[in-house]
Amino acid sequence: MKEKESKYNAPALDKGLDILEYLSSQSTPQSQTDIAAGIDKTPNEIYRMLTTLESRGYILRDEISGKYRLSLKLYHLSHRHSPIDELRRAAQYPVEELAYQIRQSCHMSILYMRKVLVIMHAKSPEPIALSVEEGNTFPLSLTASGKVFLAYMSDSVLRESLQENNVDDLNASQRKTFFDTLKKIKSDGYYIKRSELAEGVVDIAVPVSITAQGVTACLTVSRLTTFNMNKGIENVEILAEVLKCAEKIRARIGQAP
Numbered sequence: 626m627k628e629k630e631s632k633y634n635a636p637a638l639d640k641g642l643d644i645l646e647y648l649s650s651q652s653t654p655q656s657q658t659d660i661a662a663g664i665d666k667t668p669n670e671i672y673r674m675l676t677t678l679e680s681r682g683y684i685l686r687d688e689i690s691g692k693y694r695l696s697l698k699l700y701h702l703s704h705r706h707s708p709i710d711e712l713r714r715a716a717q718y719p720v721e722e723l724a725y726q727i728r729q730s731c732h733m734s735i736l737y738m739r740k741v742l743v744i745m746h747a748k749s750p751e752p753i754a755l756s757v758e759e760g761n762t763f764p765l766s767l768t769a770s771g772k773v774f775l776a777y778m779s780d781s782v783l784r785e786s787l788q789e790n791n792v793d794d795l796n797a798s799q800r801k802t803f804f805d806t807l808k809k810i811k812s813d814g815y816y817i818k819r820s821e822l823a824e825g826v827v828d829i830a831v832p833v834s835i836t837a838q839g840v841t842a843c844l845t846v847s848r849l850t851t852f853n854m855n856k857g858i859e860n861v862e863i864l865a866e867v868l869k870c871a872e873k874i875r876a877r878i879g880q881a882p
Contacts, residue, residue: 644675648693654692654693654694655693656690660693679693716842720870720874724747727866729749729847729849731845731846734842741762746759757847765786767821770828770845772810772818773832776816776840779838814831815864816829827847829860829867831844831845831864831867835880
């Protein structure tokens with residue numbers, strides 16, 4: 626392994642990345658000597674690298690003090706073509722329209738580090754509503770959207786994901802029920818279930834974007850049943866609208882039905 630690592634080493638690139646990582650960890654501009662000490666190099670070793678990074682616009686050098694700090698170039702590069710931003714833009718109007726129509730809060734999530742990550746939330750227009758904040762993460766095995774992600778995973782990815790979500794701790798009967806649920810979700814194309822994380826909530830989840838690798842996004846309505854201002858609507862009626870919304874989002878991101 627060490628031979629492989631040595632064979633493919635790129636010392637200049639390593640130095641450049643070390644400098645960028647070091648500067649990102651510092652709250653104040655740093656001198657050439659400070660940076661060299663911070664990455665365990667001599668000032669002469671990093672001089673040319675600092676000059677190159679400055680000429681390419683990755684770092685800025687103060688004219689008076691001569692100290693270096695990061696520019697905003699890395700930030701702009703990382704946000705130039707974000708798939709999440711594109712998905713949010715495509716989904717914003719349809720999801721807000723859905724929340725207004727069904728009078729319930731909706732949220733969209735993606736799979737991130739074997740967890741459900743909420744990337745968008747649309748509030749219900751009612752005075753009492755459930756809020757699922759953007760940026761929060763939830764366990765795959767305990768959420769409706771998480772089960773939708775799991776249902777469409779390949780066998781190998783599913784095994785790894787379940788190991789990290791404590792499904793191995795279930796007894797034989799519980800495991801059978803769990804896997805039967807995943808099969809039914811994939812067969813039906815949706816999931817309706819009382820929330821395992823909050824009382825008085827029914828989750829209605831559907832896949833939004835399905836690829837050969839699995840589901841890349843999931844749309845979920847978390848319906849309040851305790852303080853429901855619109856009790857006349859059945860879950861199946863809400864599901865029909867959620868499925869229509871998911872179809873609109875797929876069309877907006879250019880995914881064939």
